[in-house]
Amino acid sequence: MVRLKHDPETSARNLKGPCVVVIHAKWCSHCKEFLPIYKNEIVPSNSFDEELKDLLTMTSIEDKEYSDAKELFGEIDGYPTIRYITFDEGGKPLKDNNGAIMKIDAENIPRKAKDITEWINTVVKRDVQQKHKSGDSNKHKHNNNNNKHAHGMRMHGGG
Numbered sequence: 001m002v003r004l005k006h007d008p009e010t011s012a013r014n015l016k017g018p019c020v021v022v023i024h025a026k027w028c029s030h031c032k033e034f035l036p037i038y039k040n041e042i043v044p045s046n047s048f049d050e051e052l053k054d055l056l057t058m059t060s061i062e063d064k065e066y067s068d069a070k071e072l073f074g075e076i077d078g079y080p081t082i083r084y085i086t087f088d089e090g091g092k093p094l095k096d097n098n099g100a101i102m103k104i105d106a107e108n109i110p111r112k113a114k115d116i117t118e119w120i121n122t123v124v125k126r127d128v129q130q131k132h133k134s135g136d137s138n139k140h141k142h143n144n145n146n147n148k149h150a151h152g153m154r155m156h157g158g159g
Contacts, residue, residue, distance in 0.1 A: 002053040004120075006043045010059050012069040015087045018056045018128045020120060021073065025063035028079040034111045035060075035080070041113035049121045055128055056120070074101040082106035082116065084124045086131055094131075 015021070022038055024031035043058060066073060072093055073083060084104045086094045093101045104123060109115050 001047050002050050003044065003046050004048045004052060005054070005057045007057050007059045010057075012061050012065050012072055013091055015057070015059065015072075015085075015091055016089055018084070018086045018124070018131065020056065020058045020082065020084050020124060022058075022060035022080055022082050023063070023066050023073065023076055024060060024080040028063075030078075030111075031080045037111060037113055038116075042116055045113060045117055047117045047121075049125050052120070052125055052128060055132060056124065072101075074103055080111075082109075082119075084120075084127065086127075 022035075024035060038060065048056075061069075063079065066076070072087075072091070073085065074093075076083070082105065084106075085101065088094060093103070096102050104127060106116060106119050109119055
């Protein structure tokens with residue numbers, strides 16, 4: 001098990017490769033509860049699968065930056081949203097054959113380090129492996145019906 005690359009200083013417009021992005025807002029009470037878990041338990045964790053090392057980056061963006069870059073992340077339903085997206089070398093999100101951003105959200109998962117780490121080590125890892133095996137993520141063909149929201153797991157505030 002390994003620690004993943006964390007890039008807190010990267011601008012939303014400079015992301016490349018597979019990324020888990022936490023989209024949050026300072027005013028959001030659910031974000032205030034979750035961000036310390038993210039920063040103090042998930043980011044420094046050595047519990048990630050070896051195959052994700054040097055492939056997956058974790059980062060976070062605030063609502064203001066998200067608002068200026070919605071075309072990169074797609075719409076969200078609330079804060080915090082934990083979203084897995086793969087960006088090409090030009091910083092553009094990969095899209096499916098229908099032109100929709102290919103993304104998987106951590107939905108209905110408890111905001112606990114163990115649960116988020118497990119989501120990354122299973123759902124995200126499976127997609128990273130599939131894209132990485134294709135050799136060139138820009139040419140990766142993705143069947144939207146298999147991913148539409150089948151893995152749709154967005155963390156939701158609940159109250």
